[in-house]
Amino acid sequence: MSTILLVDDEPQILEILSSYLQKEGYHVLTAQTGKEAVEMATTISLTCIILDLMLPDLSGEEVCVQIRKESRVPILMLTAKSGEADRIRGLTIGADDYLIKPFSPRELVARVRAVMRRAGDYSTLSDFVEVGDLTISMNEKRVTKNGVALEVTPNEYRLLTTLVRYPGRTWGREELVREVMGFDFEGYDRTIDTHIKNLRQKIEADPKQPEYIKTVYGLGYRFDDPMKK
Missing domain, CATH: 1.10.10.10 (Winged helix-like DNA-binding domain superfamily/Winged helix DNA-binding domain)
Structure with a gap:
């Protein structure tokens, strides 16, 4: 069963989205602060993270940056910001997709499936690819240059x-x-x-x-x- 971490500081949103995702067959964990999200993301095996940008302690961007230091789990950001610059920044720091509020639970599920599918598409290549001074480890999803990650x-x-x-x-x-x-x-x-x-x-x-x-x-x-x- 796929495990999804849902991060939002509003209990009602957590309850609604958790219920909908569970009906779709996902195991859902929740966090209401950025620090809690980072700790869970770096200690628990997750399939996807749904991350709201507006959190009480850390911004969603800060949480994303910290998670990316330890994990390549797909991250779907939830935001009220629809500007192109905001979306590009989110994608640059490590988000896999953006979902702009308001949205329907059905759209959320579709986006979750899409980011998880794309993450899985690259696990079927050869274990290691070496090109010049680059080495790509498909199993670990890791890139090294002259042996340096x-x-x-x-x-x-x-x-x-x-x-x-x-x-x-x-x-x-x-x-x-x-x-x-x-x-x-x-x-x-x-x-x-x-x-x-x-x-x-x-x-x-x-x-x-x-x-x-x-x-x-x-x-x-x-x-x-x-x-x-």
Whole structure:
């Protein structure tokens, strides 16, 4: 049974959403503070976290950052903020998806299923992929460069593994949005540019002259293996 951590400081919302998720077959744990959420997320095996941004002690963004230091569990953020900048910031720090209030419980369940499905899609590749000085551990969902572990967000990890699976292929932004964030993502396709920029900062020796992730002007991006040139 999938275990979901639901984080919100309003008891009524916790009760309603917990009841609905339980009817769908999920095991639901709840937390009302950010500190409690971080502790549970780093000590309990979870399948997904539903995280409200407005918490009494820590912001949802702070909670997300702390969880990402220890875990790659999918995180669905709940927010009243609908601005593009807010969504991009959330995705950049490690959220897998955003759900803007008000929303229906049915939409919440659909989003939860989508983020968990996308997280599972990348567990079927070979255990290890080595490209240049990069090593990707599929079982651990971990990326290392010259043996040093890199702190990549779940979206950055999915973006990298998508590109690595098809070296030399040019991907359009909309294609990468579908692969990384799913068909139901409602954001702007330029969000991918933000993820590419952040990923280059982590994997490239010189992000301004990338060896791995190349820009194909007017089309999108492709992944090159510098050792095969």
